[in-house]
Amino acid sequence: MSVTYLEAIREAQARALADDPRVYIYGQDVGSFGGAFKATKGLAQQFPGRVFDAPISEDAMVGSAVGAAIEGMRPIIEMQFADFSTPGFNQIINQAATLYWRTQIPCPITIRLPSGGTSGSGPFHSQSMEALFAHYPGLIVMTPATVEDAYSMLLEAVAIDDPVIFCEHKFLYYHLKADKLPTESIPAGKARVARPGRDLTIVAYSAMVHEALAVAEELALEGTEIEVVDLRTIKPIDTDTIVASVARTGRVLVVGEAFPWGGVTAEVVARVATEAFGLLDAPPQRLNAKDTPIPYHPDLWAVHRPTARSISAAVRNLLQM
Amino acid sequence: MVTSPIFDLRPSDPTAERDIFVTTFRWMLLARTVDEKLAGLYRAGKIPGGGVYLGKGQEAVSASLGVSLQQGDVYAPLIRDGAGRLAFGETVIEALRTCLGSVLGPMRGRDGNVHRGRPKDGYLPMISHLGAMISVVNGALMAKRRRGEQHFVGATCLGEGGTSTGAFHEGMNQAGVERLPFVMLVTDNQYAYSTPTSRQFACKSLESRAAAYGFQAHSIDGTNLADCLRGLGSAVTQARNGGGPQLVIARLLRLCGHGEHDDASYVDDRLKNSPLGRDCMVVAEQRVIAEGWADKQEIQSWRAQASSEVEAAVVQVQTEASPDPYTERWSALKSTHLLDGFLNA
Numbered sequence: 001m002s003v004t005y006l007e008a009i010r011e012a013q014a015r016a017l018a019d020d021p022r023v024y025i026y027g028q029d030v031g032s033f034g035g036a037f038k039a040t041k042g043l044a045q046q047f048p049g050r051v052f053d054a055p056i057s058e059d060a061m062v063g064s065a066v067g068a069a070i071e072g073m074r075p076i077i078e079m080q081f082a083d084f085s086t087p088g089f090n091q092i093i094n095q096a097a098t099l100y101w102r103t104q105i106p107c108p109i110t111i112r113l114p115s116g117g118t119s120g121s122g123p124f125h126s127q128s129m130e131a132l133f134a135h136y137p138g139l140i141v142m143t144p145a146t147v148e149d150a151y152s153m154l155l156e157a158v159a160i161d162d163p164v165i166f167c168e169h170k171f172l173y174y175h176l177k178a179d180k181l182p183t184e185s186i187p188a189g190k191a192r193v194a195r196p197g198r199d200l201t202i203v204a205y206s207a208m209v210h211e212a213l214a215v216a217e218e219l220a221l222e223g224t225e226i227e228v229v230d231l232r233t234i235k236p237i238d239t240d241t242i243v244a245s246v247a248r249t250g251r252v253l254v255v256g257e258a259f260p261w262g263g264v265t266a267e268v269v270a271r272v273a274t275e276a277f278g279l280l281d282a283p284p285q286r287l288n289a290k291d292t293p294i295p296y297h298p299d300l301w302a303v304h305r306p307t308a309r310s311i312s313a314a315v316r317n318l319l320q321m
Numbered sequence: 322m323v324t325s326p327i328f329d330l331r332p333s334d335p336t337a338e339r340d341i342f343v344t345t346f347r348w349m350l351l352a353r354t355v356d357e358k359l360a361g362l363y364r365a366g367k368i369p370g371g372g373v374y375l376g377k378g379q380e381a382v383s384a385s386l387g388v389s390l391q392q393g394d395v396y397a398p399l400i401r402d403g404a405g406r407l408a409f410g411e412t413v414i415e416a417l418r419t420c421l422g423s424v425l426g427p428m429r430g431r432d433g434n435v436h437r438g439r440p441k442d443g444y445l446p447m448i449s450h451l452g453a454m455i456s457v458v459n460g461a462l463m464a465k466r467r468r469g470e471q472h473f474v475g476a477t478c479l480g481e482g483g484t485s486t487g488a489f490h491e492g493m494n495q496a497g498v499e500r501l502p503f504v505m506l507v508t509d510n511q512y513a514y515s516t517p518t519s520r521q522f523a524c525k526s527l528e529s530r531a532a533a534y535g536f537q538a539h540s541i542d543g544t545n546l547a548d549c550l551r552g553l554g555s556a557v558t559q560a561r562n563g564g565g566p567q568l569v570i571a572r573l574l575r576l577c578g579h580g581e582h583d584d585a586s587y588v589d590d591r592l593k594n595s596p597l598g599r600d601c602m603v604v605a606e607q608r609v610i611a612e613g614w615a616d617k618q619e620i621q622s623w624r625a626q627a628s629s630e631v632e633a634a635v636v637q638v639q640t641e642a643s644p645d646p647y648t649e650r651w652s653a654l655k656s657t658h659l660l661d662g663f664l665n666a
Contacts (some may be wrong), residue, residue, distance in 0.1 A: 047465075057495055068467075070460075094450055103446060237658055237663065239661075
């Protein structure tokens, strides 16, 4: 018996629906069809009237979630792909994110974003949008990297009284498995040391955690101990855990799948430079996707985003500094 | 605390034509008085942030929607809805506190001028992005329906310019698909800021869009209070009684600039001199007198009453504190345990 990352997301939603009558799920094809990725498979039948299809109207999907939240509901909005959150961007950043600050009325909505690249998905079905949303005050942005976190963090997202952007990685949907669903978890907002080490820290999140762990495994064979920090949430960022790791290793490489200008990796490097400058033995480094749209062809895509191969090269370079 | 002395004048029998007309007319008078005061404060440099946006010429249509709604309804007014807000239940002092930046106002200085509301009471605060409130109202109505509430209505307002946005299309389509008890009031005031209708839409009439969204269409003369009350009353009643979403198009001319910073010199004189250019206040007052519902002296006393209420509210608000940046809680989250310590140190 095992559970995949995608099944964990489905199970978390089933439990949220069962536990709280204020929860409902709204998105394209999420009803009887069960969602483009089947993240809501069977839920419309199990919870009649509470899991229903939206027109192709991301702006209106999010706007209506804000209105329902004002009336005391706790909606879950599924964007079919993270890329399609852009037509809903205005409602997310200007309506949902400002509501509590402006009115003291909470806005407990969860917006699920099937994020990141998979082979052959191309420019419009592969994007990582987390940095855009993290930029705006009033939003919490989660980027679970494990089956356990996909489950526990989604439940936490639904329970939080603020809007949560839940970036679930499509690359992890099917092949990432755990023995069972967790019964306890680290709270949102806290990072996790995914692998301890002493020579260099890789800070990563979402699917890049697994690329980083592969590099750590590879270099361990050569006697180099890499520490991998999984951010888990990127708004807020757990600066303390990052700084504590840098204090142990003196070197840090920050890896993200998103485009390279600004973003999560730049934010982490800026924090390390501000808070841990004296702890560094070498300049902090970052590795991102290339500064082009995401390519369709698998051979191009494999080089566009960071992989264990490119991370390994960056690590070896940093170890020489 | 200054409250609206005429707030309780809402007629017990809304079908009584005189009562509803006079009540609505008095909301219009009060709103016009607030607007004129705000314009004066703006010219005196007393408005923090500087922006003042008035509803001059739109009081009849705005107030008619406000009086047609009731407790339990959802209302998301727009920039020129001072009259509708008052009729829906906002107090003069609430409006002035927001415009003058009092920390006691509903937005506590965090937002200002027309961006105000009380979401708990179904009075939603607009954001600046046009059309964005439609789906928010939809969501509130969907939640009410889910809870089993009945006989509620949601309404929001736009100018003709707002109908050009994607949010308008998505929100209208959503309301139609869900067959919500929703009223969309579009006041075609001939200019979106400075852009004339010829550069805004190509359809023969905005009413023609109703069928495409599954709405029923209504047309009203926005300069004529009687027509506004009839059209909006009918639309709200139909929505309330299960008739599905309603689109009301009101036509008039905006009798002020986009904001008080704008002299509106671009407005075509032919429009000013057309029936669209009539001032709804004048038209309504003529009707009150013609029907014998009040004489000039009595109307003057209503005006004086409105004026003294507004003056008293301004005096009070001007003694109230502005928000204090040093004690302000600079946090946008309710979940304080999830504040980013690095950013919120």
